[in-house]
Each structure stands twice: as C-alpha cells, then as structure tokens.
Amino acid sequence: MSRFAGLRLLDSKTERSFDVYRRKMEALFTMFTSQPIGFVSSPYTDPSEIPKGLGAQHQADGVLNILPQFEPGLTDIEGFSHLIVLWEFDRSQGFELVGAPPSDNRPHGVFASRSPRRPNPIGLTIVELLRRQGAELHVHGVDMLDGTPILDIKPYLSNIPAERLRRGWLAEAEERKQ
Amino acid sequence: MSRFAGLRLLDSKTERSFDVYRRKMEALFTMFTSQPIGFVSSPYTDPSEIPKGLGAQHQADGVLNILPQFEPGLTDIEGFSHLIVLWEFDRSQGFELVGAPPSDNRPHGVFASRSPRRPNPIGLTIVELLRRQGAELHVHGVDMLDGTPILDIKPYLSNIPAERLRRGWLAEAEERKQ
Numbered sequence: 001m002s003r004f005a006g007l008r009l010l011d012s013k014t015e016r017s018f019d020v021y022r023r024k025m026e027a028l029f030t031m032f033t034s035q036p037i038g039f040v041s042s043p044y045t046d047p048s049e050i051p052k053g054l055g056a057q058h059q060a061d062g063v064l065n066i067l068p069q070f071e072p073g074l075t076d077i078e079g080f081s082h083l084i085v086l087w088e089f090d091r092s093q094g095f096e097l098v099g100a101p102p103s104d105n106r107p108h109g110v111f112a113s114r115s116p117r118r119p120n121p122i123g124l125t126i127v128e129l130l131r132r133q134g135a136e137l138h139v140h141g142v143d144m145l146d147g148t149p150i151l152d153i154k155p156y157l158s159n160i161p162a163e164r165l166r167r168g169w170l171a172e173a174e175e176r177k178q
Numbered sequence: 179m180s181r182f183a184g185l186r187l188l189d190s191k192t193e194r195s196f197d198v199y200r201r202k203m204e205a206l207f208t209m210f211t212s213q214p215i216g217f218v219s220s221p222y223t224d225p226s227e228i229p230k231g232l233g234a235q236h237q238a239d240g241v242l243n244i245l246p247q248f249e250p251g252l253t254d255i256e257g258f259s260h261l262i263v264l265w266e267f268d269r270s271q272g273f274e275l276v277g278a279p280p281s282d283n284r285p286h287g288v289f290a291s292r293s294p295r296r297p298n299p300i301g302l303t304i305v306e307l308l309r310r311q312g313a314e315l316h317v318h319g320v321d322m323l324d325g326t327p328i329l330d331i332k333p334y335l336s337n338i339p340a341e342r343l344r345r346g347w348l349a350e351a352e353e354r355k356q
Contacts, residue, residue: 031212031327032266037289037297066289070297073275075287079346082338083289086264086300088210097251109253111215111244111261111331119215119248120329122264122300126338149209151298153289157345159337160260160304167335168257 034088036149037073038066038135042142047091050143052102055174061130062142064150071135074153078132082156083139088149089121104173112168123148126156212266214327215251216244216313220320225269228321230280233352239308240320242328249313252331256310260334261317266327267299282351290346301326304334 041063044050051057064085066074077083096117100107110118127139137153219241222228229235242263244252255261274295278285288296305317315331 031214031268032299033211034209034298036209070275070289073288073290073297075276075285075290076347077287077290079344079350080290081342081344084302086298086302090209097248098253107253109255110251111248112251112253112255112258112333114332118330119251120212120264121210122330124262124264124332128342152296152300154292154302155290155346155348156338156343157348159340159343160334162337164259164306165334165337166257166259168333169254170333170335172257 034149034151036067036088037070037152038064038150040087040142040144040146040148040150041065042144042146042148044142044144045146047145050145056103058125058141058143060142061138061140062127062144064127064137064139064153066135066137066150068135074132074135074137077129077137077153077155080129080155083127083129083137084154084156085125085127085139085144085150086152086154087123087125087144088151089116089118089123090149091145092116092118092121095119095121104169106169106173108169122151212327212329214245214266215248215330216242216328218265218320218322218324218326218328219243220322220324220326222320222322223324225323228323234281236303236319236321238320239316239318240305240322242305242315242317242331244313244315244328246313252310252313252315255307255315255331255333258307258333261305261307261315262332262334263303263305263317263322263328264330264332265301265303265322266329267294267296267301268327269323270294270296270299273297273299282347284347284351286347300329 043060097110098107101113125143127141130138130140221238275288276285279291303321305319308316308318
C-alpha cells in the first residue's frame with residue numbers, strides 16, 4: 001500500500017486550515033526514527049515464558065539499563081513508585097489489524113488489544129520502581145524479553161476512577177471463563 | 179555524539195549471552211521508523227493554549243481520526259471506556275535531559291517528567307472514549323495540538339492501587355504551592 005493512501009482522508013472538515021494540512025503532509029515524510037535509551041534485563045528469553053492471557057500476573061523483577069549518555073534524564077526518578085515504560089517489540093514482524101489474543105478465542109482489533117503486531121511496534125508496561133543504582137533502574141513487574149530496547153520512561157501520575165472504567169471484550173472473556 | 183557511544187555500556191554482567199549482545203548491536207541499526215495511524219482533531223492550535231502545570235485539567239473534547247487503511251484495527255474498541263493514546267511531539271525539536279517543567283521551578287530529569295523534549299518524542303494521553311463513528315474516535319480529555327500524528331492506541335485496562343502510588347517531586351511541588 002502506498003504511504004500516501006492516507007491522504008484520501010484529508011476532507012474539508014478535518015482540514016480546518018492550510019497549516020494543519022501542511023503538517024499532515026510533512027508528518028508522512030518526517031516521522032522520527034526511534035532510538036534505544038537503554039535495554040531491559042529480564043528473566044524472559046523466549047516469548048513463551050511470559051505470562052499471558054486472562055488474569056496473567058507480571059511478578060518478575062528486572063533491570064532497566066539506561067545508556068550512560070541518557071543517565072542525567074533519570075534525575076529525581078527515585079521519588080516515583082511506578083513508571084510507564086515504552087519499549088520496542090523488536091522481535092515482532094509486521095502487523096495484523098485483527099487477530100485473536102491469548103486471552104480470548106475471538107478476534108479483536110489491534111488497537112483494542114495489547115498484541116505485539118502493531119503498525120508502530122511500541123509496547124507499554126507499568127512497573128514498580130524498587131531502587132535506582134546509577135543508570136540501572138531495578139523494577140518489579142516486567143513482561144518484556146531480555147534485551148528489549150527501551151524507548152521512553154514516564155512517571156505514572158494518576159488513576160482513572162475504578163467505577164468509571166469499562167474493559168470491553170476483556171471483561172466479557174473473563175465472564176465466560178468463570 | 180556517536181550513535182555507538184552506548185556500546186560502552188555492554189559489560190559482561192549485562193551481556194549474559196551472545197544472543198543478547200547481537201540483539202543490542204542490531205537494535206542500534208534497525209529501530210523502527212514511526213508512521214502515523216491517524217491525526218488528532220483538537221481545539222488547541224498553539225502549545226500556550228494547553229492547560230499545563232499543577233492541577234491542570236484536560237477537559238477538551240477531540241477526535242482521533244484514524245487513517246482508513248487502519249480502521250479494521252478499531253474492531254471492538256467501543257467496549258473500552260478509556261484509551262491510552264501514544265502520539266508524536268511533532269513540533270518539538272531535539273531533547274533536553276534535565277529541565278524545569280511548568281509545574282515546578284526546579285529542574286528534573288526528562289524521564290521523571292512529561293516534557294515534550296524527549297530522546298524519542300512520544301507523548302502519552304489517557305482519554306475517555308465517548309463514541310466511535312467509523313474511523314473517528316470521539317474522545318474527552320485531549321491535550322494534544324490539532325494535527326498531531328497518532329502512533330498507537332491501546333485499551334486502558336487497570337489501575338495501580340492509589341495507596342501504593344508515590345508521585346515524587348510533583349507531590350512535593352503541590353505541597354509547596356499550598
């Protein structure tokens with residue numbers, strides 16, 4: 001498929017101004033190339049070892065080894081109990097828009113699931129920060145493979161009130177399993 | 179700085195196997211190039227319009243316009259009340275490892291903040307899904323600029339128990355403000 005196929009979307013309603021149109025044109029050419037800020041040390045060396053599916057618990061400890069040139073970016077990170085880690089599905093090839101996840105035998109859209117086969121192969125894991133040793137962040141709750149490239153780390157700041165959270169097909173699959 | 183500078187990190191402790199070493203070498207060459215899966219329609223056209231700093235509330239409604247070729251990936255997304263949107267800081271140049279955020283007059287590391295000037299310019303916003311119309315996701319709580327490229331959407335599944343959450347310098351800055 002041509003990388004310009006998406007331009008057919010640019011209808012008059014969305015294009016409120018030439019500036020927005022120009023930005024979308026440019027975005028197709030100038031999207032960033034990702035670079036690792038570090039690598040995960042994890043007990044998992046094969047995808048089959050990682051707990052998956054309904055009720056899977058991620059209890060493994062691991063280390064986020066940040067590259068020395070990025071270490072100043074960790075300043076004051078010790079104060080946060082939980083971190084959002086963005087990383088690359090570096091052993092996943094291509095993407096699948098609709099597929100059956102390990103937690104259900106029915107297919108769902110990739111953007112309604114945590115499938116590794118995504119248009120942009122970015123994974124997200126919330127970890128608990130146990131301690132920092134220089135450029136090493138010792139964390140609890142890893143679900144990445146050993147050697148996974150880390151793209152970004154952000155502090156986990158707040159929750160959505162539990163009573164307002166709906167979990168779609170995942171909640172339904174859990175119901176059926178009971 | 180050379181893109182190979184990070185290789186100095188590769189000590190014997192981290193390199194548990196040749197396989198991991200090889201993967202790290204390859205990652206420096208084969209990281210993915212991001213592509214937009216869609217663009218944000220937002221009321222904000224200038225960064226100064228976006229609520230920032232302590233207690234900032236993101237109450238704006240917006241639309242995630244997904245490109246038609248990715249629409250099948252939205253299958254079953256309607257069941258989720260909240261979505262994690264990953265997007266590109268496409269109007270941010272370069273990165274700053276330590277800087278003062280709008281919520282504090284003291285500098286903090288980029289990985290302990292939500293600064294737009296990150297090594298990988300990926301933004302993250304939790305939005306509430308109001309409704310879906312084909313490839314348009316109408317959402318509440320946008321803090322992106324109009325025209326921002328969307329990289330990924332994931333369902334928001336669970337919370338960290340509030341009593342276990344620590345918020346570091348942000349909580350301290352809030353204390354000082356009171």
